[in-house]
Amino acid sequence: MTGYSVQIDEKWQRRWEETGLYSFDPGRLRDKYYVLSMFSYPSGAKLHVGHWYNFGLTDSWARMKRMQGYEVFEPMGFDAFGLPAENYAIQTGIHPEESTWANIETMREQLRAMGAMFDWDYEVVTCDPSYYRWTQWLFLQLHRAGLAYRAEAPVNWCPDCQTVLANEQVLDGACERCDSPVVHRNMTQWFFRITEYADRLLEGLDDLDWPERTKEMQRNWIGRSEGAKIRFPLADGGDSIEVFTTRADTLFGANYLVLAPEHPMVARIASQDRERAVTEYIERSARKSELERTSLEREKTGVFTGGYAKHPLSGERVPIWIADYVILSYGTGAVMAVPGHDERDFEFSEAHDLPIPRVVTSSDRSEAPLPYTEDGVLVNSGRFDGLTSAAARVAITDALRDEGLGESAITYRLRDWLVSRQRYWGAPIPMIHCDECGAVAVPIEDLPVELPHEVDYAPRGRAPLASSEDFVKTSCPECGGPARRDVDTLDTFVDSSWYFLRYPDSANDEQPFDRTRVDAMLPVDKYVGGIEHAVMHLLYARFINHVLYDLGHVGFREPFSSLTHQGMILGPDGRRMSKSRGNVVSPDDYITDHGSDVFRLYLAFGFNYVEGGAWEDDGIRATSRFIDRVRRWVQSVAEIGEGGGDGDATEADARLAYVEHSAIERVTGDAEEFHFNTCVARMMELTNALYQYEADVPPVEQNRDALMSATKTLLLLMAPFTPHFSEEMWESLGGEYSIFDQPWPVADPDKMKMDTVEIAVQVNGKLRATVQVPAGSTGEEIEDAARGHDRVAAYLTDGVKRVIVVPDKLVNFVI
RNA sequence: GCCGAGGUGGCGGAAUUGGUCUACGCGUGCGACUCAAAAUCGUAUGGGGCAACCCCCCUUGUGGGUUCGAGUCCCACCCUCGGCACCA
Numbered sequence: 001m002t003g004y005s006v007q008i009d010e011k012w013q014r015r016w017e018e019t020g021l022y023s024f025d026p027g028r029l030r031d032k033y034y035v036l037s038m039f040s041y042p043s044g045a046k047l048h049v050g051h052w053y054n055f056g057l058t059d060s061w062a063r064m065k066r067m068q069g070y071e072v073f074e075p076m077g078f079d080a081f082g083l084p085a086e087n088y089a090i091q092t093g094i095h096p097e098e099s100t101w102a103n104i105e106t107m108r109e110q111l112r113a114m115g116a117m118f119d120w121d122y123e124v125v126t127c128d129p130s131y132y133r134w135t136q137w138l139f140l141q142l143h144r145a146g147l148a149y150r151a152e153a154p155v156n157w158c159p160d161c162q163t164v165l166a167n168e169q170v171l172d173g174a175c176e177r178c179d180s181p182v183v184h185r186n187m188t189q190w191f192f193r194i195t196e197y198a199d200r201l202l203e204g205l206d207d208l209d210w211p212e213r214t215k216e217m218q219r220n221w222i223g224r225s226e227g228a229k230i231r232f233p234l235a236d237g238g239d240s241i242e243v244f245t246t247r248a249d250t251l252f253g254a255n256y257l258v259l260a261p262e263h264p265m266v267a268r269i270a271s272q273d274r275e276r277a278v279t280e281y282i283e284r285s286a287r288k289s290e291l292e293r294t295s296l297e298r299e300k301t302g303v304f305t306g307g308y309a310k311h312p313l314s315g316e317r318v319p320i321w322i323a324d325y326v327i328l329s330y331g332t333g334a335v336m337a338v339p340g341h342d343e344r345d346f347e348f349s350e351a352h353d354l355p356i357p358r359v360v361t362s363s364d365r366s367e368a369p370l371p372y373t374e375d376g377v378l379v380n381s382g383r384f385d386g387l388t389s390a391a392a393r394v395a396i397t398d399a400l401r402d403e404g405l406g407e408s409a410i411t412y413r414l415r416d417w418l419v420s421r422q423r424y425w426g427a428p429i430p431m432i433h434c435d436e437c438g439a440v441a442v443p444i445e446d447l448p449v450e451l452p453h454e455v456d457y458a459p460r461g462r463a464p465l466a467s468s469e470d471f472v473k474t475s476c477p478e479c480g481g482p483a484r485r486d487v488d489t490l491d492t493f494v495d496s497s498w499y500f501l502r503y504p505d506s507a508n509d510e511q512p513f514d515r516t517r518v519d520a521m522l523p524v525d526k527y528v529g530g531i532e533h534a535v536m537h538l539l540y541a542r543f544i545n546h547v548l549y550d551l552g553h554v555g556f557r558e559p560f561s562s563l564t565h566q567g568m569i570l571g572p573d574g575r576r577m578s579k580s581r582g583n584v585v586s587p588d589d590y591i592t593d594h595g596s597d598v599f600r601l602y603l604a605f606g607f608n609y610v611e612g613g614a615w616e617d618d619g620i621r622a623t624s625r626f627i628d629r630v631r632r633w634v635q636s637v638a639e640i641g642e643g644g645g646d647g648d649a650t651e652a653d654a655r656l657a658y659v660e661h662s663a664i665e666r667v668t669g670d671a672e673e674f675h676f677n678t679c680v681a682r683m684m685e686l687t688n689a690l691y692q693y694e695a696d697v698p699p700v701e702q703n704r705d706a707l708m709s710a711t712k713t714l715l716l717l718m719a720p721f722t723p724h725f726s727e728e729m730w731e732s733l734g735g736e737y738s739i740f741d742q743p744w745p746v747a748d749p750d751k752m753k754m755d756t757v758e759i760a761v762q763v764n765g766k767l768r769a770t771v772q773v774p775a776g777s778t779g780e781e782i783e784d785a786a787r788g789h790d791r792v793a794a795y796l797t798d799g800v801k802r803v804i805v806v807p808d809k810l811v812n813f814v815i
Numbered sequence: 816g817c818c819g820a821g822g823u824g825g826c827g828g829a830a831u832u833g834g835u836c837u838a839c840g841c842g843u844g845c846g847a848c849u850c851a852a853a854a855u856c857g858u859a860u861g862g863g864g865c866a867a868c869c870c871c872c873c874u875u876g877u878g879g880g881u882u883c884g885a886g887u888c889c890c891a892c893c894c895u896c897g898g899c900a901c902c903a
Binding site for chain 2: 212213216217219220221223225227243244245246247258300324325326327329330331334335336337338342343344345347411412413531534535605606607608611613614616618619621622623625626628629632675677678680681682683684685688691695758759760761762764765766767770791801802803804806809810812813814
């Protein structure tokens, strides 16, 4: 028999396919287990180490679940819309549809060669009209429910490329392609009202089996903030300016207001003599790039508008300024400036020579230096003097409510989700614009709104679809008059926000999915993907699922019960792999040389799965050596066969059984937790124990049944991690096809009881000796055994103050 | 700045509820097999002290603390990585 190789991979992949081993059986829904890896973008390059790490080891997990008796559903698909294909098209002239489908075909082949259990009958491709038809359906559901709306908003605009950029294309305020500073342009676009779900998305997190840091990132992203809205009436009567604050207790220290330059009230407030300065400032702010307005520029600029408001409680005149450190989109776009107790306002007051009054002292009434941003005790605040900050927040908000000038309020950092993209390679937004009827939804029976093939997608400062007359010109579904289609496409995160619902019913052409089936199949039991999606995809998907729940399309709120993030495999130099650094590790070479299982097993063994780490070629050699070591062992066992030996349970037999069963227990437990590296360590220990047994016990005394049992256990434990190799070894031992139809081994607690245990003997907490005692010895027995040890006795000559015994573990003498 | 995760041998990495730190592997030393090499097998391997053994001392980023006992718990600090970042 020759060694394990890629030919073995091919042999078993063929066999699995021919026998339909991994076809999901919808008749066993009761035992279903939905294992999902985040689907990927079909790039032109080959599968990289990251794909393998994510898909390969998730597949290993799924294989264990299968052997544990679950009917595993492990689908795969492609997140195929998106910018790379379009940019590639702009560069080369190759149509995105052409390049994308070619890439998908390549990736399918490679994914097949990976030897995972993917059931391709349920494949999903987001750029296929049979899929995006239902993405459009989803948009219409939100639209009908009032959760999709149109509003003017700034988009990222690259003046050099003459195109709109997605947020992900803006790096540190600059265009990722040409590095020119990105500016904001206002356009009317579609939004999803995700802010309406802020609280539901927050609450839903509590019960999810997700990494705590990921939940925390979502909480921070949503950024719920409790405070108050306070209205400052304008001095000249009529309107008022509303501000949001979390520090209502500092209201008496508010000696001016600051509006964002874009605030709609600015024009109305500015006095005539200040108009020019105000206009100039607004224009200057608008010209500033995102970068200038945020990270670099710390100096607080701003101008006085000439307008005044009236302090809601003291009645004093409060000047109104504009400054671009106030953001229009957060809170009310206006703040009350409390320079004594807010660092930003303090800086602003210093820069513009404004007074800085104190209204809070520290709790011991000492005058802490300003700005003092902690809670404390109120001063200079009229009848609220002496209250603590916490009490004052309530009292002042109550007082404002009585006057009709304010109330407690909650705001969120989360913004509504802008889903329009002025791009070609995406799902067209299924809306029609009619001069008479306004924005009208495309009737569901007319879906899909197909993406036209012949389109000028070169950047010309407008949405590519606008160039297609045939596409744009249509008639209004309501009045029948001439109308125009929306020329924007949907953010690709919309495509991926529901694909997990489509998988179980991917061929359905009547509806996006059958509710009964989806309710039986979801939530996803285990979702695995990179942490880079912690707040984008994972939040959007939860939002969409919550909406579909509220609209009665699914019977569960949360789509992913349990989530794991794989870490990142870095180049051998410890840095992120990239072509420009020349540190990219290509799986293909290793697979050709060693077979895919060696590669997969190294990924399992060499890293903490969640942390990842730097690639090391030596690790591949180590796993290759291990697999060969197992192969040689299995070969020798196959030659000897079962039976024989005198069958008496010797001490060596017991030791082997102990290692066998503790390996079962620990592999099962560790794999469950995605601790694949320690799983492999346990397999190696079992292998070592087998060789040890053979070396220690003379051939005539060897218990072949025990050896065969432990060997089979080893193969079963290895099967999820080395599927082709284990199948081959299983066959060579005469095992029944397939090893993946065998039950996962179960540890026998009786076999894991050792007759004697080693006790650590400590003196004053320091290890001084170890002694062997029968398992289950009493404290006295253990103590006696320890005292009987020469070296220990030497320490105890001056008497013992206290003895601590941990049964079967240790004894500690305190002297 | 705020939030989160983490600092363990030469290296990748292990260590249930506080209970023998360094499992497993790599690398390295020595040995076996071999004409030789590779492969394989065996064996040793945290650092230091001692000619050497029994043995002793030190060691989980740093400094304190709690405890019979701390990688693990508490306090302070240093460093690394990730997220957010004028969010009122």
